[in-house]
Amino acid sequence: MSEHSPLDLAEGDPFGPHNLPYGVFTTADEPGRRRLGVRIGAHVLDAGAAAHALGSPYASLLAQPSLDPLLAAGRTAWRDVRRALTAWVTVPAHRPEIEPLLHPLDAVTLHLPYTVADYVDFYASEHHATNVGRMFRPDGEPLTPNWKHLPIGYHGRAGTVVVSGTDVVRPSGQRKAPADAAPVFGPSVKLDIEAEVGFLVGTPSELGRPVPLGSFRDHVFGLTLLNDWSARDVQAWEYVPLGPFLGKSFQTSVSAWVTPLEALDAARTAPPARDFPLLPYLDDAAEEEPGGFDVRITVEINGEAVAEPPFSTMYWTAAQQLAHMTVNGASLRTGDLYGSGTVSGPEVGQRGSLLELTWNGRDAIELEGGKRTFLEDGDEVVLTAWAPGPDGTRVGLGEVRGRIAPAV
CATH class of the missing domain: 3.90.850.10 (Fumarylacetoacetase-like, C-terminal domain)
Incomplete structure (x- = not known):
């Protein structure tokens, strides 16, 4: 287990594994590439990259520039993806793959994560x-x-x-x-x-x-x-x-x-x-x-x-x-x-x-x-x-x- 991991959150962090809200972000080195992310503590996890690294069947759904495809996938997919994300950020064996895919919140730009229909x-x-x-x-x-x-x-x-x-x-x-x-x-x-x-x-x-x-x-x-x-x-x-x-x-x-x-x-x-x-x-x-x-x-x-x-x-x-x-x-x-x-x-x-x-x-x-x-x-x-x-x-x-x- 790595020292000072971004996944080692302070007790009571309101953005711990029990939360995992979704957003869309870009980085300074790739400002034109929007990515679906999940917030964990003071970092955002590149959800698509994590899914690809861990061989998730939902990799194509998460490697998207917006939340729209996941929204449309329905309740079963919502539940399964959430369970997978929870495991990715809590199971110690996943840390070597997950930690490099975490971006500090103060180093990314956040965007409207979905297309508003009505x-x-x-x-x-x-x-x-x-x-x-x-x-x-x-x-x-x-x-x-x-x-x-x-x-x-x-x-x-x-x-x-x-x-x-x-x-x-x-x-x-x-x-x-x-x-x-x-x-x-x-x-x-x-x-x-x-x-x-x-x-x-x-x-x-x-x-x-x-x-x-x-x-x-x-x-x-x-x-x-x-x-x-x-x-x-x-x-x-x-x-x-x-x-x-x-x-x-x-x-x-x-x-x-x-x-x-x-x-x-x-x-x-x-x-x-x-x-x-x-x-x-x-x-x-x-x-x-x-x-x-x-x-x-x-x-x-x-x-x-x-x-x-x-x-x-x-x-x-x-x-x-x-x-x-x-x-x-x-x-x-x-x-x-x-x-x-x-x-x-x-x-x-x-x-x-x-x-x-x-x-x-x-x-x-x-x-x-x-x-x-x-x-x-x-x-x-x-x-x-x-x-x-x-x-x-x-x-x-x-x-x-x-x-x-x-x-x-």
């Missing part, structure tokens, strides 16, 4: 939806009449989903304050974040055939952190009657890492108790597996933590969202990505958007660099998260990082 975003936190309703409908019911009957969502723009680290150019658009006589055009002055969890579809489905709750694991490969950047002033003027459009579609940032569902078995948890009857296709009371995930998110602005949204509080689960968005017969494609919607908990410090944290700009938050109501040019937002793993470990979900660049 992008859908939901509105699944009762705390977030209630806060928004109280802000914009102070004299009415906070939740719309349909909110507890179905997971509300909208269809976003797949082509503007970007990998963590990509700058966010401040969007321009129309906006109109209630007191203004007419709309004006210009850069958004209410640029916001939405801390979310994204779910990545692997196995497609047939057009005309809904995907039931119990088939969630057959279709969803894994999850990733997601920041749904939002221009609140543009959104407020445009969203009636058809919902978000330009206020959302300019950019969505995702982590460079996709965590397989199997790595999160210990993080499965029951969703909050529901006080409303659900139609049969959404009723998960009899499902064998709890639908929630205990993911703990931290939101930082310019290096200062401003919120810790708990994903376990989400009213609608990822399985229910998948069932709802296919119940009309809409088909799934490999690479479909859907966001949970803003994650917010019951406490002020658990709110996953500046809209809520500052109550639409009324209450500024204090940062070392000055007060903030919404994002200013040069601000950098970082989302990180972890979930409980097996035997008291933590499963890290990587990060989503984005810096605000001035409008063009």
Whole structure:
């Protein structure tokens, strides 16, 4: 056994063999060659090269420039590849072949690891939806009449989903304050974040055939952190009657890492108790597996933590969202990505958007660099998260990082 091996991780490393998230990387000496990698500690393993070195039957599947072929291969392949990867990084006899194929994370460039086919975003936190309703409908019911009957969502723009680290150019658009006589055009002055969890579809489905709750694991490969950047002033003027459009579609940032569902078995948890009857296709009371995930998110602005949204509080689960968005017969494609919607908990410090944290700009938050109501040019937002793993470990979900660049 070699000394000081990158595979000898510190106790409690959230990117140990119990995690093994997938990504795509390039190296400085071969910047044009994208490779499928798996994160282990502070390194990334060239998965295709490892599979070839060890004679794996999945070598051709892993020697690819993206995660797309593995996503399309289906659940049996996902399970078998994960088992093989776990053995490659834990069995001492494999170290002579594996160690030369490990690249330090700080020496590689990470890329969006899959092709986004479609992008859908939901509105699944009762705390977030209630806060928004109280802000914009102070004299009415906070939740719309349909909110507890179905997971509300909208269809976003797949082509503007970007990998963590990509700058966010401040969007321009129309906006109109209630007191203004007419709309004006210009850069958004209410640029916001939405801390979310994204779910990545692997196995497609047939057009005309809904995907039931119990088939969630057959279709969803894994999850990733997601920041749904939002221009609140543009959104407020445009969203009636058809919902978000330009206020959302300019950019969505995702982590460079996709965590397989199997790595999160210990993080499965029951969703909050529901006080409303659900139609049969959404009723998960009899499902064998709890639908929630205990993911703990931290939101930082310019290096200062401003919120810790708990994903376990989400009213609608990822399985229910998948069932709802296919119940009309809409088909799934490999690479479909859907966001949970803003994650917010019951406490002020658990709110996953500046809209809520500052109550639409009324209450500024204090940062070392000055007060903030919404994002200013040069601000950098970082989302990180972890979930409980097996035997008291933590499963890290990587990060989503984005810096605000001035409008063009």
